[in-house]
Amino acid sequence: MPGPKNANIFGTKLGFYLAAIGSAFGLGNLWRFPYVVAENGGGAFVLLYLFLVFLIGMPFLIAELTLGKISRNSLSPALSKLVGERYQVREIRERREELPGWLKWAVCHLGTLAQGITLVVLAYYAVISGWVLHFLMQLLVSLFDPGRFDPNNTLQVLLQNGWLQVLLTSVHLVTVAVIVAKDLELGLEKWVGYCMPLFVVLLLVLAAQSLRLETANEALRFLFYPNFSKLSLASLGEALGHVFFTLSVGFGCMVTFGSYLREKAYLPVVGFRVSMLDSAISIWAGVMIFPLVMYGGSIFSGPELLFQTVPRLVKELPNGTWFGVGFFLCLYLASLGASIGLFETVVANWREVRRVPRSRGALWAAIFCFVIAVVPALSSSVLSSVRVGSRGLLGFCDAALINWLLPISALLITQVVAWLLRKELIVAEFVDPDRPGSEKLFRHWIFILKYVAGPITVLALVLQVISLF
Numbered sequence: 187m188p189g190p191k192n193a194n195i196f197g198t199k200l201g202f203y204l205a206a207i208g209s210a211f212g213l214g215n216l217w218r219f220p221y222v223v224a225e226n227g228g229g230a231f232v233l234l235y236l237f238l239v240f241l242i243g244m245p246f247l248i249a250e251l252t253l254g255k256i257s258r259n260s261l262s263p264a265l266s267k268l269v270g271e272r273y274q275v276r277e278i279r280e281r282r283e284e285l286p287g288w289l290k291w292a293v294c295h296l297g298t299l300a301q302g303i304t305l306v307v308l309a310y311y312a313v314i315s316g317w318v319l320h321f322l323m324q325l326l327v328s329l330f331d332p333g334r335f336d337p338n339n340t341l342q343v344l345l346q347n348g349w350l351q352v353l354l355t356s357v358h359l360v361t362v363a364v365i366v367a368k369d370l371e372l373g374l375e376k377w378v379g380y381c382m383p384l385f386v387v388l389l390l391v392l393a394a395q396s397l398r399l400e401t402a403n404e405a406l407r408f409l410f411y412p413n414f415s416k417l418s419l420a421s422l423g424e425a426l427g428h429v430f431f432t433l434s435v436g437f438g439c440m441v442t443f444g445s446y447l448r449e450k451a452y453l454p455v456v457g458f459r460v461s462m463l464d465s466a467i468s469i470w471a472g473v474m475i476f477p478l479v480m481y482g483g484s485i486f487s488g489p490e491l492l493f494q495t496v497p498r499l500v501k502e503l504p505n506g507t508w509f510g511v512g513f514f515l516c517l518y519l520a521s522l523g524a525s526i527g528l529f530e531t532v533v534a535n536w537r538e539v540r541r542v543p544r545s546r547g548a549l550w551a552a553i554f555c556f557v558i559a560v561v562p563a564l565s566s567s568v569l570s571s572v573r574v575g576s577r578g579l580l581g582f583c584d585a586a587l588i589n590w591l592l593p594i595s596a597l598l599i600t601q602v603v604a605w606l607l608r609k610e611l612i613v614a615e616f617v618d619p620d621r622p623g624s625e626k627l628f629r630h631w632i633f634i635l636k637y638v639a640g641p642i643t644v645l646a647l648v649l650q651v652i653s654l655f
């Protein structure tokens with residue numbers, strides 16, 4: 187007879203994959219990837235990105251899942267367990283002797299850093315999701331009233347109207363909070379299960395459409411032909427930051443998802459599948475998006491790229507409005523899945539540390555996030571005079587968090603796993619007598635974590651510092 191259901195374990199294996207891929211696959215792949223690739227010269231950057239996904243992103247992803255599955259906790263409580271601080275338990279620490287006080291403090295506060303990043307990313311993610319909602323609604327209305335949608339002006343009007351952005355952001359946040367406030371199986375797992383299949387179908391249809399544009403050849407060449415002279419010193423850091431962002435590593439999200447995995451799940455395979463699928467969909471999204479953005483003209487316009495170029499096509503393509511609706515629906519589904527992942531990460535940490543019910547955690551997370559989101563939402567209107575270098579507030583938030591703080595957080599979390607987590611526990615997850623070569627796999631993985639991926643991440647950060655001067 188099946189035992190009672192555990193509200194903190196994914197109901198099905200498919201449910202886990204949909205949730206993990208739904209959260210990995212988001213605006214990062216559809217909105218951020220094209221403009222970061224455009225800024226870094228195309229094909230060579232794509233190659234670098236793919237190389238880093240498998241050399242660094244995947245081992246880091248597996249490390250986060252491992253920490254979650256072994257501790258059965260989200261990042262902050264898992265780290266406290268590891269150093270024996272808050273709960274006075276050290277059942278997952280490698281060596282029993284006391285750690286120096288500063289190290290305990292640092293490990294415990296690593297969870298706070300990751301949560302801070304998650305909250306701020308969620309906040310500006312919600313602002314961009316609000317933009318997507320706005321375009322989607324405008325296009326839906328124009329299905330019935332064709333004169334309504336003005337492709338040249340919609341973005342401008344939205345950017346100048348900060349309070350409209352605040353409103354749209356709050357609609358998105360409330361939607362996400364309502365989904366996450368329900369139990370895992372009925373909320374996150376069910377909704378991402380609806381969104382992802384629809385999203386994949388839309389992506390296939392849209393790619394077929396955009397490959398028929400006259401810019402398709404030029405776009406494919408830009409995307410796949412590597413011109414290494416276009417890479418700069420900062421490109422390694424930007425590519426790495428984007429790898430972590432898109433695989434949801436460094437936020438603690440995969441620690442939370444790891445803690446919901448069933449006992450039987452084999453982590454290296456899980457990590458490989460999630461990384462593979464995320465990269466495949468990312469490239470596929472590039473194939474869909476680059477013909478579109480090149481058709482629209484300039485591809486070097488930063489975060490506004492998609493919102494400037496795609497709407498113009500709506501007027502030019504036959505059945506363009508339907509195309510636009512499909513496109514923004516696809517974008518919204520992607521952003522919803524990812525926002526759910528980000529939100530779940532925050533709520534799970536609060537739930538476990540403060541022992542509050544899921545619904546109250548969701549309410550507080552939504553309020554907190556809303557307050558933070560007001561700043562990026564007003565960044566193009568009321569706060570437009572605040573600029574950091576050449577970037578506005580939203581662009582600055584994105585670059586500072588993803589290119590700098592995220593690699594630091596990902597690096598620290600994974601090094602804690604590699605150096606402090608008890609080895610027998612990791613071995614029990616990795617080494618399976620029924621899988622030949624699993625012991626070798628374990629040794630390679632831990633070696634890469636400690637001596638390859640870690641140092642390359644440090645190098646990427648150093649190169650970025652140098653490129654500042």
Ligand code: PHE
Nearest residue numbers: 210212213214432434527528
């Ligand atoms: N990976 C998502 C994207 O590419 C962003 C994300 C990060 C989602 C962390 C969940 C957790 O858009």
